[in-house]
């Protein structure tokens with residue numbers, strides 16, 4: 151897990167001397183303070199809203215301290231944006247991994263040189279045939295009227 155501050159992005163979980171433990175310097179900080187007098191305290195929030203996931207942002211301990219020391223510099227809207235950006239980023243990363251995992255091994259394994267050469271040749275031939283076909287006036291007319299049909303639909 152990384153700190154949600156885009157200018158920081160510190161890793162918040164690291165290794166520990168004991169193999170079964172990890173060291174975390176991450177904090178689920180409040181976007182709007184948990185109690186009156188805290189940074190960005192919102193009197194209109196219910197107790198449930200204050201302790202909800204939506205009101206928390208994952209930060210390293212330094213950034214968690216910073217945002218509470220200077221609430222003018224770190225308003226609610228900014229912290230919510232950090233959170234949304236991080237959510238989108240991790241969603242994107244997950245998507246990439248999921249797609250990569252879904253591709254069968256046979257597709258990702260490297261084709262041999264001969265296979266690649268054959269594929270290239272087939273692609274070139276296909277392209278050439280298509281171009282040659284469009285170069286005849288009849289083919290061009292047919293293509294034009296097809297486009298017009300699509301446009302006037």
Ligand SMILES: [Zn+2]
Pocket residue numbers: 153154155158159160209210211212213214
């Ligand atoms: Zn940080």
